[in-house]
Amino acid sequence: MTLTRHFAYWPKGVPTSITVPKTTLYDNLLVSARRYPDKTAIYYYGTAVTYDRLLAEAKALAGYLQHELGVKRGDRVLLYMQNAPQFFVSFFGILAAGAVVVPMNPMNMTEELRFYIEDGGIETALVGQELLPRITPLQKETTLQHIVAAAYSDYIEGTPKYALPDVVTAPRQTDVGDDVVLWADALNRGLQPVDVGTTCDDLAVLPYTSGTTGRPKGCMHTHRTVQANVAGGANARMTTPESVTLTVLPLFHVTGLVHCMNVPVYLGATSVLMTRWDRETAAQLIEDQRVTSWTNISTMMIDFLANPNLSKYDLSSLASIGGGGATLPAAVGERLKQLFGLNYTEGYGLSETIAQVTFNPPDRPKLQCMGMPCPDVDARVVNPQTLEELGPNEEGELIVNGPQVFLGYWNRPEENAKAFVELDGKRFFRTGDLVRYDEEGYLFMVDRLKRMINASGFKVWPAEVESLLYQHEAVQMACVIGAPDEHRGETVKAYIVLKADYQGRVRPEDIIEWTKDKIAAYKRPRLVEFVDALPMSGTGKVMWRTLQEKEWAQVKA
Incomplete structure (x- = not known):
C-alpha cells in the first residue's frame, strides 16, 4: 500500500498535494516577463539579463528556428552547450517553436553524439562554439542539417570582477563555415514565432539516460510532467519571486534543468549563473548577489567547505542548501550545520522522473537519506521478483507512481514493457534501486538492482x-x-x-x-x-x- 507514515513528519507550510499547471513551460516565462519585465532573470558574471530581454531573445530564436530552419511542432532539437544565458534562451526558444528540447551533456564526444542524433531523428542543434569540432563532422552525414553556434562571451559586459573560465572569455568565432549559423546572426533577424498550439500534454524535454545494455534511452517528458516537479520544487523549498538561486549544476542534467532554471523562471526569481564550478567565485557571488538558495552535488559542497578563505565572505543570505545525485558524507553535513546553521536537504530522482521523486523536509531532514515521497507520489518498496509489498526496514525495489513520471522511453517498446508494472490500477515505474524505509517513513538507499x-x-x-x-x-x-x-x-x-x-x-x-x-x-x-x-x-x-x-x-x- 502507499507509504503514509511520513505524513506525521511532513514539513510545515508545504502542501501534501499540488495542482499541476495545465500550461506549458514556455508559459512560465511569458507570465514572469509580463509580471517582472525589468527584473534580473539571469546574473552572469556581472551581466544582468532581464526577463524582458530573456523573453525577447527566446522569441527571436524561436522565429529563426521556425522560419529559417523549418523546425516544426514535435521536432527534436539538440541543446549542446555549457551553462550560459544562451542555454536559457535556447530552452525556451525551442519550446516557443513547439519543438522538444534534447539536452546533451557537453562532455559527450562525436561518436556518442552520432547515436543521439540518429536515435532522435535530430535535424537542428544549438551548440556552444567550443563544441563545434565534435559535432560539425556529423552535419549532413547524419540526420543533422542545421547548427547554430553560441559564444558565451557575447553575454559578458564590461570588465567582470570575477575569475572567468577560458570558455567564457573566448571571443566569438566567425570562421565557423558556411553550414553553421552564428547565434548573434540568428537573433538579429528579429523573426517572431508562430503559435503552433502546444499543449501541456505535448512532449517538452527528451533527456537521455544511459542504457543497461549500452544503448542510451530518451525519457519522454511532457510539459505537464516537468511542471509537476517545477511547481513541486518551488513548494518544497518554499521559494518566492524574491529568491536568488546559485545556478552551477549543469543545466543539461535534470536536477539543474528543473531546480536551477525552470523553478526560478516559474517564480520570476533570479538565477546567478556559473559556467564552471569554482569555489572562490561561488563564494563571491553568494556574497555579492545575496544568494538565498543553492542546489548542488556533494562534491561541490565538500570542495566549498574546504576553502580556507571561506570565513572572508558574508554568506549569511543563504537560507536553503541541498542536492542529490550522490550522498553527502555525514561529517560534511554536520560541518555545514555548524558553520551556517543550515541543514543539507537531500533528494532522490532520475531522468525518468525529471529530478525529484523523494525529498527531505527542510525542517527535519536526515543525513545520507533519500527523504520521503514528494507530494502526490505513491512510493512503494516491493520484492523485485514477486512485487510483494514490504514493511519497515525490509530491503526491496523502489517503485513510484506520480505526476512527474515520464511517459516511457523514446522508441523503446521492449524497454517500456520492463520499466513499468501495474498495481492497484496504477502504473508504477520500476527504479531498479534497492531501498528500505524506517519507522518514520524516510527512505534510504541500500544498493542498485541495475548495474550502474x-x-x-x-x-x-x-x-x-x-x-x-x-x-x-x-x-x-x-x-x-x-x-x-x-x-x-x-x-x-x-x-x-x-x-x-x-x-x-x-x-x-x-x-x-x-x-x-x-x-x-x-x-x-x-x-x-x-x-x-x-x-x-x-x-x-x-x-x-x-x-x-x-x-x-x-x-x-
Whole structure:
C-alpha cells in the first residue's frame, strides 16, 4: 500500500498535494516577463539579463528556428552547450517553436553524439562554439542539417570582477563555415514565432539516460510532467519571486534543468549563473548577489567547505542548501550545520522522473537519506521478483507512481514493457534501486538492482564503457565496475585481459589515454588493471559483482 507514515513528519507550510499547471513551460516565462519585465532573470558574471530581454531573445530564436530552419511542432532539437544565458534562451526558444528540447551533456564526444542524433531523428542543434569540432563532422552525414553556434562571451559586459573560465572569455568565432549559423546572426533577424498550439500534454524535454545494455534511452517528458516537479520544487523549498538561486549544476542534467532554471523562471526569481564550478567565485557571488538558495552535488559542497578563505565572505543570505545525485558524507553535513546553521536537504530522482521523486523536509531532514515521497507520489518498496509489498526496514525495489513520471522511453517498446508494472490500477515505474524505509517513513538507499556507477552524481553504465574498450586492438576481455573514490564517491575502473600479442607492450595508462577523445570524461576509466582472467559463472557470464565487492572490501579492510 502507499507509504503514509511520513505524513506525521511532513514539513510545515508545504502542501501534501499540488495542482499541476495545465500550461506549458514556455508559459512560465511569458507570465514572469509580463509580471517582472525589468527584473534580473539571469546574473552572469556581472551581466544582468532581464526577463524582458530573456523573453525577447527566446522569441527571436524561436522565429529563426521556425522560419529559417523549418523546425516544426514535435521536432527534436539538440541543446549542446555549457551553462550560459544562451542555454536559457535556447530552452525556451525551442519550446516557443513547439519543438522538444534534447539536452546533451557537453562532455559527450562525436561518436556518442552520432547515436543521439540518429536515435532522435535530430535535424537542428544549438551548440556552444567550443563544441563545434565534435559535432560539425556529423552535419549532413547524419540526420543533422542545421547548427547554430553560441559564444558565451557575447553575454559578458564590461570588465567582470570575477575569475572567468577560458570558455567564457573566448571571443566569438566567425570562421565557423558556411553550414553553421552564428547565434548573434540568428537573433538579429528579429523573426517572431508562430503559435503552433502546444499543449501541456505535448512532449517538452527528451533527456537521455544511459542504457543497461549500452544503448542510451530518451525519457519522454511532457510539459505537464516537468511542471509537476517545477511547481513541486518551488513548494518544497518554499521559494518566492524574491529568491536568488546559485545556478552551477549543469543545466543539461535534470536536477539543474528543473531546480536551477525552470523553478526560478516559474517564480520570476533570479538565477546567478556559473559556467564552471569554482569555489572562490561561488563564494563571491553568494556574497555579492545575496544568494538565498543553492542546489548542488556533494562534491561541490565538500570542495566549498574546504576553502580556507571561506570565513572572508558574508554568506549569511543563504537560507536553503541541498542536492542529490550522490550522498553527502555525514561529517560534511554536520560541518555545514555548524558553520551556517543550515541543514543539507537531500533528494532522490532520475531522468525518468525529471529530478525529484523523494525529498527531505527542510525542517527535519536526515543525513545520507533519500527523504520521503514528494507530494502526490505513491512510493512503494516491493520484492523485485514477486512485487510483494514490504514493511519497515525490509530491503526491496523502489517503485513510484506520480505526476512527474515520464511517459516511457523514446522508441523503446521492449524497454517500456520492463520499466513499468501495474498495481492497484496504477502504473508504477520500476527504479531498479534497492531501498528500505524506517519507522518514520524516510527512505534510504541500500544498493542498485541495475548495474550502474554513480560518479559525482553522473550515471555511468558499464556496458557502454565495455563496448568502447572492446574496440581497442589489444583488449581481449573487459569488465567495468564502480570503484570507491574519496572525492567522486565512485569512479570507473576497468579490468582488462590483454590479447597474447599485446602483453607487455601496452600499459594501463595507454588504455586510459586512448579513451580520451572517444567518450565523455566522466565515463572514462580512471583506473585500469590488467588481469590474466576474469571471474566467470558456470554459464559463461563475467561475474562483475565479484570484482566490485573485492574493490570495496579493500576500503573496509
